[in-house]
Amino acid sequence: MALTGVLRPGYVQVRVLDMEASLVHYRDRIGLDLVEMGADGRAYLKAPDEFDHHSIILREADEPGMDFMGFKVSSDEVLTALGRSLSDSGLSVEEVAAGEQPGLGRRLSFFAPTGHRFELFSSMELSSKGPMIENPDLWHDEPRGMKAQRFDHCLVYGIDIDATARIFVDLLGFQVAEKAVTPDGDTIAIFLSCGMKAHDLALVRFGEDAKLHHVSFRLESWHDIGHAADLMTRYDMSVDIGPTRHGITRGQTIYFFDPSGNRNEVFSGGYDFYPDNPVRQWTADQAGKAIFYYERALNDRFMTVVT
Secondary structure (H helix, E strand, C coil): CCCCCEEEEEEEEEEECCHHHHHHHHHHHCCCEEEEECCCCCEEEECCCCCECCCEEEEECCCCEEEEEEEEECCHHHHHHHHHHHHHCCCCCEEECCCCCCCECCEEEEECCCCCEEEEECCECECCCCCCCCCCCCCCCCCCCCCCCEEEEEEEEECCHHHHHHHHHHHCCCEEEEEEECCCCCEEEEEEECCCECCCEEEEECCCCCEEEEEEEECCCHHHHHHHHHHHHHCCCCEEEEEEECCCCCEEEEEEECCCCCEEEEEEECCECCCCCCCEEEEHHHHHHHHCCCCCCCCHHHHHCCC
């Protein structure tokens, strides 16, 4: 499938309370590579199967959560055109100059109705330790920890998820792959795709805006999900739920927390999404099965603990 416009999730900046403990978590446990420490104290990391300079940015702060999430677009011309569309719709769009993050070109930033800051960019330097391209082996160095392959998606919580979804669908070219609704037809959750994945961004209705539910990392297989669970027990990591499976997206999953209380997910599987697919829909009475397919019930922590 030829991809134009928005290509994929590119990066997320997460606030952490203790940088050293967070580096152990994201580098040694999840298995990311530490690319560099910025002059301003931010840590830039990437998964071994990612080409770009970085995908995860850690910023030490007084409270956890997400500062922003960035999506890569196909060209600088597309970046300009999408920025114009966002501005014409009434959104305030800020241009951030190239180099504010190491290796990153200019980017456009806006706040969605749910209070989340999202960004678009078209260029980032390639990592010197990206996947091999000449007679490529599987990896440069033996994988560490949970062997994360890539930053996969975020799920965010807010009040007016319908208005935020309209921006991504009407202006940025995303499609709704799956959703959950009340008996009255009101939307509870929306799963948006900009390519062929079951979701690249998920939105859930919540009583407060600008909340992060989780940052997700892609693993290769269900076997690797089990390996991740072994590591979580070995290192006494805080686990929310899993290993289990979703009804929505069909992904295999474990949810757990970083040392600052930000929820992470490791995720494998899931269906392929094509633009001619009808929207899959779940009703509120089946929400437990939709989220946790095996347990068929939700836990309170999963629904209420956000950063």
